Amino acid sequence: MLSFPSCKINIGLQLTDRRADGFHNLLSAFYPVGWTDVLEIIPAPLTEQSADENVDSDLVTFTTSGLPIPGDPAPARNLCVRAYHRLKADFDLPPVQMHLHKVVPIGAGLGGGSADAAATINLLNVQFGLGMTVAQREDYARELGSDCAFFIQNKPQYCIEKGDIFEPIDLDLKGLYILLVYPNLAISTAEAYAGVTPRQPITPLRTLLEAPIEQWRGTVHNDFEDSLFPKYPLLAEIKAQLYDAGALYASLSGSGSTLYGIFSAPPNSPPPFSRYTVWESKL
Numbered sequence: 001m002l003s004f005p006s007c008k009i010n011i012g013l014q015l016t017d018r019r020a021d022g023f024h025n026l027l028s029a030f031y032p033v034g035w036t037d038v039l040e041i042i043p044a045p046l047t048e049q050s051a052d053e054n055v056d057s058d059l060v061t062f063t064t065s066g067l068p069i070p071g072d073p074a075p076a077r078n079l080c081v082r083a084y085h086r087l088k089a090d091f092d093l094p095p096v097q098m099h100l101h102k103v104v105p106i107g108a109g110l111g112g113g114s115a116d117a118a119a120t121i122n123l124l125n126v127q128f129g130l131g132m133t134v135a136q137r138e139d140y141a142r143e144l145g146s147d148c149a150f151f152i153q154n155k156p157q158y159c160i161e162k163g164d165i166f167e168p169i170d171l172d173l174k175g176l177y178i179l180l181v182y183p184n185l186a187i188s189t190a191e192a193y194a195g196v197t198p199r200q201p202i203t204p205l206r207t208l209l210e211a212p213i214e215q216w217r218g219t220v221h222n223d224f225e226d227s228l229f230p231k232y233p234l235l236a237e238i239k240a241q242l243y244d245a246g247a248l249y250a251s252l253s254g255s256g257s258t259l260y261g262i263f264s265a266p267p268n269s270p271p272p273f274s275r276y277t278v279w280e281s282k283l
């Protein structure tokens, strides 16, 4: 069975305080974006043996193509394989073959790895008739990463606490256009969080987002920009270029490094972006 795990942008991100468990509480609107990986899961043929180096514990044969996945390349560390094993602990799953074609940039603030993990949970649920509710699938996803539960439903949400608790939000950007610019620079989420100084916002993000998008430029802020823009001046340059190109609103997504612009008409990719990885679409 095939799935196309898509990514997200953060529209505003207020880091309010550091928690006792070392994580941070935040306020952010997560909005789905249709840049996708490709994930296929099929039951493993009975003749498959564990001699293959990609076979993990005789249960998952995991292969990848497309973008290389940095960090620990062992299949067992991939979020898709971790999602399988988490469900396997509670359900009678057969051995599977999984193939992930990686398209969404990594260390990009787009949540691509979390999307793959959530897609694995959703696929296994359907493919093997596990009968899990949305709430059950979100609980499993929460164990794999803070922003993973969002991708179970993959719809606009106002996210609070670790980014894993949701409140409904009336945020509809349909008809507008988005341009994502990944500056070919990976920023790890843990590194980005290590540099932030959380603070309670004067006005909560939800109130700021009630204003029309044309007013967001001066009000809706991603707090990661405060520490990452001085460290990587290129990011601030790209954000300024997105406004120069006519964006109604532009921002860093999540913990970076992707910048996005939202436009009222199809944006013309101006020359400065040609050396980066760009993706554009109607929302």
Ligand SMILES: C[C@@](CO)(OP(=O)(O)O)[C@H](O)COP(=O)(O)OP(=O)(O)OC[C@H]1O[C@@H](n2ccc(N)nc2=O)[C@H](O)[C@@H]1O
Binding pocket: 010, 022, 023, 024, 025, 026, 028, 108, 109, 110, 111, 112, 114, 144, 145, 146, 147, 148, 161, 162, 163, 189, 190, 193, 253, 254, 255, 256
């Ligand atoms: C920053 C955000 C914003 O949407 O997205 P990305 O930029 O990664 O896409 C998320 O909070 C990222 O969520 P996720 O990528 O799932 O993070 P996790 O794997 O749970 O945590 C990685 C590390 O980030 C820090 N962390 C993460 C979430 C959080 N609310 N507070 C934290 O301090 C912790 O140091 C943790 O060890």
Ligand SMILES: Nc1ncnc2c1ncn2[C@@H]1O[C@H](COP(=O)(O)OP(=O)(O)O)[C@@H](O)[C@H]1O
Binding pocket: 069, 070, 071, 072, 077, 078, 079, 080, 100, 105, 106, 107, 108, 109, 110, 111, 112, 113, 114, 116, 117, 187, 188, 189, 190, 254, 255, 256
């Ligand atoms: N399926 C996957 N896709 C991408 N990254 C993965 C995957 N599985 C595990 N990872 C690990 O997650 C890290 C990327 O996470 P993170 O920095 O949070 O990215 P992002 O900010 O893009 O969400 C990578 O270094 C990689 O080792």
